[in-house]
Amino acid sequence: MLVTSYMRLMSKNKRDVRQIAYKKIYLVDKEDYSLPFEGYDIHHKDRDKDNKAVDNLDIVTRDEHKQIHNLGLRGKKELCEYLHREQKSLISREEFVKLKWI
Numbered sequence: 001m002l003v004t005s006y007m008r009l010m011s012k013n014k015r016d017v018r019q020i021a022y023k024k025i026y027l028v029d030k031e032d033y034s035l036p037f038e039g040y041d042i043h044h045k046d047r048d049k050d051n052k053a054v055d056n057l058d059i060v061t062r063d064e065h066k067q068i069h070n071l072g073l074r075g076k077k078e079l080c081e082y083l084h085r086e087q088k089s090l091i092s093r094e095e096f097v098k099l100k101w102i
């Protein structure tokens with residue numbers, strides 16, 4: 001019931017995009033997603049909401065989605081690379097400080 005009324009609120013285009021992302025990405029790589037599909041946003045890598053090509057779509061959490069837009073990244077892959085890089089430099093910086101204190 002909840003899902004039905006939620007779906008009705010969305011525009012047809014957004015509904016189509018979610019259907020494509022659900023069938024072509026979520027169901028295919030189900031083990032990559034810990035939340036139910038309703039918990040995710042769909043991000044358009046080229047920022048064109050009409051481009052429904054599967055490789056233009058990313059299934060992201062609200063937080064990931066916010067970060068992708070705030071950082072001006074293309075999609076989830078770039079976000080993962082960014083976080084990986086940042087974490088690395090943060091750890092080495094901490095270790096550097098620690099070393100200076102010893």
Ligand SMILES: [Zn+2]
Pocket residue numbers: 042043044065069
């Ligand atoms: Zn987006």
